[in-house]
Amino acid sequence: MNQLDTHVQRVATVSHVAAEVPDPELVVVTLGDLGIVRRTAIIEDVPHVMITPTYSGCPAMAEISRSIIDAVRAAGLGECVVGVELAPPWTTDWITDRGRQRLHAAGIAPPSPAGIPVGLATPPRCPRCGSLLTRPTSRFGEMGFGATLCKANYQCQQCHEIFEYFKPL
Amino acid sequence: MTSDAIVTASSRTTATRPFPNPDLALARFLLAQGDRALVLAQRLGHLVTRAPDMQDDLAIANMAIDLIGQSTLIYAHVGEIDGTGRTADDYAYWRDADQFLNPRLVERPDVDFAHTIVRQFLHDAYAVELWSELTKCAEPDLAAIAQKAVRETQYHLHYSSNWLIRLGAGIKASHARTAAALEALWPDVPGLFSQTTGASLPPELKTTDVRALQQPWAKRVQRVFDAATLSRPPVEAVAQPEPRHLDGFEQLINELQELQRGNPGALW
Numbered sequence: 001m002n003q004l005d006t007h008v009q010r011v012a013t014v015s016h017v018a019a020e021v022p023d024p025e026l027v028v029v030t031l032g033d034l035g036i037v038r039r040t041a042i043i044e045d046v047p048h049v050m051i052t053p054t055y056s057g058c059p060a061m062a063e064i065s066r067s068i069i070d071a072v073r074a075a076g077l078g079e080c081v082v083g084v085e086l087a088p089p090w091t092t093d094w095i096t097d098r099g100r101q102r103l104h105a106a107g108i109a110p111p112s113p114a115g116i117p118v119g120l121a122t123p124p125r126c127p128r129c130g131s132l133l134t135r136p137t138s139r140f141g142e143m144g145f146g147a148t149l150c151k152a153n154y155q156c157q158q159c160h161e162i163f164e165y166f167k168p169l
Numbered sequence: 170m171t172s173d174a175i176v177t178a179s180s181r182t183t184a185t186r187p188f189p190n191p192d193l194a195l196a197r198f199l200l201a202q203g204d205r206a207l208v209l210a211q212r213l214g215h216l217v218t219r220a221p222d223m224q225d226d227l228a229i230a231n232m233a234i235d236l237i238g239q240s241t242l243i244y245a246h247v248g249e250i251d252g253t254g255r256t257a258d259d260y261a262y263w264r265d266a267d268q269f270l271n272p273r274l275v276e277r278p279d280v281d282f283a284h285t286i287v288r289q290f291l292h293d294a295y296a297v298e299l300w301s302e303l304t305k306c307a308e309p310d311l312a313a314i315a316q317k318a319v320r321e322t323q324y325h326l327h328y329s330s331n332w333l334i335r336l337g338a339g340i341k342a343s344h345a346r347t348a349a350a351l352e353a354l355w356p357d358v359p360g361l362f363s364q365t366t367g368a369s370l371p372p373e374l375k376t377t378d379v380r381a382l383q384q385p386w387a388k389r390v391q392r393v394f395d396a397a398t399l400s401r402p403p404v405e406a407v408a409q410p411e412p413r414h415l416d417g418f419e420q421l422i423n424e425l426q427e428l429q430r431g432n433p434g435a436l437w
Contacts, residue, residue, distance in 0.1 A: 088313060
């Protein structure tokens with residue numbers, strides 16, 4: 001294997017390791033599933049991982065950086081530098097199909113496509129029974145909020161399951 | 170303890186660094202935007218565990234965190250463009266109350282829930298217009314901050330509009346309180362658009378003067394007023410009178426800064 005191949009392979013390994021780090025608040029999905037890891041590089045032998053924030057106020061960003069640094073170190077790839085990239089801004093449309101399947105399997109309804117005006121989007125499918133007859137748990141039925149910035153509380157009118165919906169952003 | 174005393178007490182810290190006002194018009198404008206978001210978040214924070222019910226508690230806490238996030242990103246950006254390299258924490262914790270450039274509306278106290286909702290609604294309608302305009306700006310980071318913020322703020326506006334309609338078109342008592350809150354806060358509307366702090370937006374935008382946002386804002390709020398059976402207060406709102414900050418603002422900022430100034434550089 002020549003030097004370039006080795007370099008490319010190392011970058012790919014760093015990418016893979018960073019992408020497989022579980023999200024600290026939503027441990028059923030990885031950072032790769034969420035589309036948070038934007039680019040990786042090895043510059044002067046130091047691995048660099050560029051990530052992008054989800055919600056502006058997401059309190060997990062520091063934890064995410066630490067987890068990446070730990071994971072890259074544990075994989076024997078050395079001390080990495082984690083940088084933040086704001087543009088282009090993250091959207092829930094970047095969540096991968098695998099990420100959506102994993103959310104669904106964990107009882108969290110994956111987001112519908114972003115950009116539909118709040119209140120006009122079709123309600124999420126109940127992750128338990130598949131019904132589309134779901135509504136926010138807020139008293140007056142408006143699109144609610146939830147236990148983290150990225151989720152809203154919903155209830156299925158068919159099977160009465162209360163579940164979380166990953167809000168489109 | 171006054172904030173001055175706190176600064177003096179923490180010797181050998183960032184507090185002793187001089188903070189000249191950023192002289193770039195855009196930096197100053199954005200600083201006012203960061204202050205707007207942070208001060209409103211601080212006000213909303215007071216309601217956590219005290220909102221009318223659990224869902225509203227969640228909503229208010231969520232909006233406050235979004236606003237803190239937006240102010241953090243904006244402050245960090247200001248530190249880059251005003252050439253000082255200051256961090257978001259420098260701006261949030263190490264300026265005194267009289268250096269804050271926020272519009273007065275967001276300082277208004279939570280007299281009752283109607284005041285909270287009217288304040289939020291007038292603000293959110295403004296913030297959606299402002300962020301939408303900034304999404305078109307040529308500076309990629311600023312445009313990205315705005316694109317994220319506008320989507321978050323749409324959720325806030327949806328929430329505050331719904332509540333405004335419910336209160337306004339609800340029962341006699343809720344209508345009366347909402348109308349009273351609207352009348353009380355209306356004089357602060359011009360402050361959103363003048364900001365006495367320099368109203369320049371990035372020159373490449375179609376709208377380089379924040380005052381131009383008032384017309385689309387007025388249209389937007391009128392539609393919700395109609396649904397809420399509320400009328401625009403008869404008083405013609407005039408330019409923001411002095412003083413720029415309300416009584417009690419210094420206390421609000423002291424509370425925000427107390428921990429950091431008592432323990433400079435403290436991290437979670």
